[in-house]
Amino acid sequence: EIVMTQSPATLSVSPGERATLSCRASQSISGNLAWYQQKPGQAPRLLIYAASTRATGVPARFSGSRSGTEFTLTINSLQSEDFGVYYCHHYNYWLCSFGQGTNLEIK
Amino acid sequence: EVQLVQSGAEVKKPGESLKISCKASGYRFTDYWIGWVRQMPGKGLEWVGTIYPGDSDTKYSPSFQGHVIISADSSITTSYLQWSSLKASDTALYYCARLPDAFDMWGQGTMVTVSP
Numbered sequence: 001e002i003v004m005t006q007s008p009a010t011l012s013v014s015p016g017e018r019a020t021l022s023c024r025a026s027q028s029i030s031g032n033l034a035w036y037q038q039k040p041g042q043a044p045r046l047l048i049y050a051a052s053t054r055a056t057g058v059p060a061r062f063s064g065s066r067s068g069t070e071f072t073l074t075i076n077s078l079q080s081e082d083f084g085v086y087y088c089h090h091y092n093y094w095l096c097s098f099g100q101g102t103n104l105e106i107k
Numbered sequence: 108e109v110q111l112v113q114s115g116a117e118v119k120k121p122g123e124s125l126k127i128s129c130k131a132s133g134y135r136f137t138d139y140w141i142g143w144v145r146q147m148p149g150k151g152l153e154w155v156g157t158i159y160p161g162d163s164d165t166k167y168s169p170s171f172q173g174h175v176i177i178s179a180d181s182s183i184t185t186s187y188l189q190w191s192s193l194k195a196s197d198t199a200l201y202y203c204a205r206l207p208d209a210f211d212m213w214g215q216g217t218m219v220t221v222s223p
Contacts, residue, residue, distance in 0.1 A: 034209030051130035
């Protein structure tokens, strides 16, 4: 089983600043890594797939990167609407695993 | 427009059976895997399994294997998640989602409550 570990559990950032969220895979997963944003009462929304490709309609302030088994979601110039829980997700059609989530709070 | 529309909330008793649905539209249903994801109250996302409607090939998370069945009916572009004997611990919000590259489109979720 591939375990995805996200850090930090909670992140508090002021509007206009940068938020950096991390996700580590327990073993090599190639580039099949996605990031989702979930707000209360809503389904998750795909932000990034293939580690660094923005999904359709996602603002350019969201970016993803990879270094080995470490993946990073960076949100530049944080907006108030960017609050929510962010999940990383290792995906294949035969096996998926999610990280436990990072709760991004707006200061 | 790609849409996944799920069936409504359910309240069941332990031991009862249940089948919830996910109706797809706006794309070729048989060309993409459909996944199911559980979210227990106040908790994170858990992968349940995925199905390829083109040939009904199905993969399950080890945590759910043997407890749920995922199926699909391509004639009505609908996927299903079913239980034969519910437990209180099955109480959760269940999402279906399309899987081309990652889960790019999600249903609105079906809340399943299992209580005596």
